[in-house]
Amino acid sequence: MNISLTLRQRQTQTRTFLCSILFVLLFVLSGCPASVEPVKEPLYSLPNGFPDINFPKDNPVTAEKIELGRKLFYDPILSSDKSIACASCHKQELAFTDGKIVSRGVKGELGSRNSPTIVNTGYAEHLFWDGRASTIEEQAFAAATNPAEMRAVESVIDVRLQKDSAYSIEFPRAFGNGTQPTLRLAMKAIATFVRTVLSGSSRYDEFIHGATSALNESEIRGRDLFFSYRTQCGDCHSGYNFTDNQFHSTGLFTHYFDQGRYNFTINKSDVGKFKTPSLRNIALTAPYEHDGHLPTLEAVIEHYNEGGKDFINKDSRIRPLNLTETEKKDLIAFLNTLTDNSLLNNPRFAKKP
Numbered sequence: 001m002n003i004s005l006t007l008r009q010r011q012t013q014t015r016t017f018l019c020s021i022l023f024v025l026l027f028v029l030s031g032c033p034a035s036v037e038p039v040k041e042p043l044y045s046l047p048n049g050f051p052d053i054n055f056p057k058d059n060p061v062t063a064e065k066i067e068l069g070r071k072l073f074y075d076p077i078l079s080s081d082k083s084i085a086c087a088s089c090h091k092q093e094l095a096f097t098d099g100k101i102v103s104r105g106v107k108g109e110l111g112s113r114n115s116p117t118i119v120n121t122g123y124a125e126h127l128f129w130d131g132r133a134s135t136i137e138e139q140a141f142a143a144a145t146n147p148a149e150m151r152a153v154e155s156v157i158d159v160r161l162q163k164d165s166a167y168s169i170e171f172p173r174a175f176g177n178g179t180q181p182t183l184r185l186a187m188k189a190i191a192t193f194v195r196t197v198l199s200g201s202s203r204y205d206e207f208i209h210g211a212t213s214a215l216n217e218s219e220i221r222g223r224d225l226f227f228s229y230r231t232q233c234g235d236c237h238s239g240y241n242f243t244d245n246q247f248h249s250t251g252l253f254t255h256y257f258d259q260g261r262y263n264f265t266i267n268k269s270d271v272g273k274f275k276t277p278s279l280r281n282i283a284l285t286a287p288y289e290h291d292g293h294l295p296t297l298e299a300v301i302e303h304y305n306e307g308g309k310d311f312i313n314k315d316s317r318i319r320p321l322n323l324t325e326t327e328k329k330d331l332i333a334f335l336n337t338l339t340d341n342s343l344l345n346n347p348r349f350a351k352k353p
């Protein structure tokens with residue numbers, strides 16, 4: 001075997017050697033600062049089995065923005081007479097709903113719809129019961145300026161925020177030096193906070209992730225029934241957030257006073273259709289349906305058991321189910337396992353002390 005190396009081989013060897021040294025140097029240099037930096041807490045925590053949140057390109061997530069959004073969510077400064085905040089209708093202890101049939105805004109103004117939760121709306125493709133908003137920024141701005149909700153006038157709120165000494169510091173911190181506070185930017189911060197309000201740690205989640213004793217027999221029967229062809233509940237209330245993000249009429253009425261999705265699309269086949277609500281924390285979010293007319297889960301189950309009322313756009317899956325009393329109890333027992341108690345006392349979602 002020839003042990004003398006050719007010139008080319010020697011050159012290659014030298015190059016490889018130099019490269020290795022450079023590589024080690026780079027490794028040491030880049031490794032150093034990381035080892036002295038303190039471990040950062042994640043900005044938000046994803047429940048087991050949930051996909052990551054897509055923060056919009058023009059409104060990326062930062063710790064400062066979440067903090068500002070959280071403060072604004074609880075601050076009545078955004079409503080015309082400073083009497084109402086987002087949190088007035090989206091209360092943490094009620095899984096971010098308000099417990100009323102329909103919400104009341106500034107000066108007790110009666111709205112027409114039941115307050116839905118903000119939990120897990122970071123995943124929603126459409127916002128509001130009729131899906132008329134496609135981003136939380138847009139949706140929050142609509143809530144703030146709605147005469148039946150916060151009745152804010154943009155120019156008035158801009159000035160009010162700019163006069164506030166704390167916000168004059170916190171907006172530039174979240175949006176860059178020299179930024180003036182505005183209602184529009186407030187909505188960007190609030191939307192960022194809302195996207196981090198996630199919930200997926202219920203007994204049901206423990207069960208599907210392996211803790212087979214987390215549910216009792218009745219709850220397991222209820223789960224099987226919920227996902228069965230017999231009821232088809234899990235067809236529409238599907239996936240990790242128990243919604244297909246679609247619009248359906250469940251035949252609540254023979255004549256819909258609120259025409260739902262139709263108001264937005266002006267398509268006759270959309271009359272009476274509303275967004276499938278998530279069923280997470282459903283035990284805490286009574287009363288039910290877009291207009292809050294069903295007071296209890298028992299009433300909701302009765303509605304489905306009867307197959308709804310005759311209505312032209314009613315989904316074909318809504319039909320008499322002939323459930324026994326035990327089956328009804330099992331379904332309700334299952335729905336009660338979807339409560340995530342950690343959501344209710346998570347200090348990251350609460351008003352800043």
Ligand code: HEC
Pocket residue numbers: 073084085086087088089090103104105106111113114115116117118121124126127128129130136139140141143144148149150190194
């Ligand atoms: C007066 C009560 C009230 C106030 C104040 C209020 N909301 Fe709402 N919110 C509602 C109601 C009612 C709906 C459903 C309205 C509809 O579908 O037309 C809703 C819908 C939403 C939704 C959509 C949920 C979904 O699944 O589609 C989000 C998110 C939300 N609100 C966040 C906010 C934020 C952020 C603020 C503050 C800027 C706010 N809300 C202020 C009552 C209120």
Ligand code: HEC
Pocket residue numbers: 226231232233234235236237247248249250252273274275276277278279282285287288289290291297300304315317318331
């Ligand atoms: C065709 C799709 C579909 C099927 C099947 C279906 N749902 Fe629904 N569900 C919806 C929609 C849409 C709403 C909201 C309707 C409205 O407000 O007008 C809703 C509302 C609810 C609510 C009230 C939620 C709230 O926040 O107010 C509960 C509870 C519920 N469904 C449970 C069930 C159960 C249990 C079954 C099976 C027996 C079932 N659903 C079958 C689509 C469906």
